[in-house]
Amino acid sequence: MEEILMLKNVSVFYGEHPVLKDVNMGIRPGRILAVMGPSGSGKTTLLRALNGLLWEEPEAEMKGEICLQGRDTRTMDREELRRRVGLVFQTPQPFPFSIYKNMTYAPRYYGIRKKEQLEEIVREKLMMAGLYEEVKGELSKSALKLSGGQKQRLCIARALTAEPEVLLLDEPCSALDVKASAVIEETLLGLKERYTIVIVTHNISQARRIADDAAFFSEGRLVEYGKAETLFTAPEKEETRSFLTGVCG
């Protein structure tokens, strides 16, 4: 299977401090990749490099190459890269507007004006994020009045309105209870056919439940990467085994 994203010898430095060290990995489409590792191992930096947010940080320097569908992302327009590789943050940050306005912000920005077309996008993406039934009667309600789990699903739905190819999620369930996390997990499983999903998670059980592939980082190095089932049941590296059994991280 052709990789959708390819990292070739990617290193990231903040000043002299290396945060990612010579990372090589291909990310396959239509799958969920769980990125794990102790705090400070570079997981968030990896996501920020993948969607180009890192370029906004003057103190960060990247070496190597990240290709999206074979094209070096640094040669791409930043806006195009952000549209094609969406990022959902750890703390859900809906815009302080109505649910409807959150959902139509990107489509309107990209020039869609027709009411019926906008309404269809709102309906379709909220359904994909498993939120439509809960909010369909109150789309004019402030997004800030939703519960934490609903806010996070709104942020996922909103990211989908830009029609990304890849969806990156940075610990999307860290502030949610078990029930709200389970709904997000269901949502992600439903989305993977259409989108490539990369999720940073500290929750190993969650990664085991939803991931097709898994990557383990430690101190900026990609220690182990492969099929989730293999990595969880028979990790090759002692470092991975220790992490999974809770010795570190």
Ligand SMILES: Nc1ncnc2c1ncn2[C@@H]1O[C@H](COP(=O)(O)OP(=O)(O)OP(=O)(O)O)[C@@H](O)[C@H]1O
């Ligand atoms: N803007 C920045 N300036 C300087 N150093 C930074 C900056 N952002 C991150 N770092 C450093 O890069 C390293 C990796 O951080 P990163 O947030 O990518 O790790 P992480 O694995 O996502 O951690 P966590 O699990 O705690 O979120 C850390 O040592 C951090 O201090």
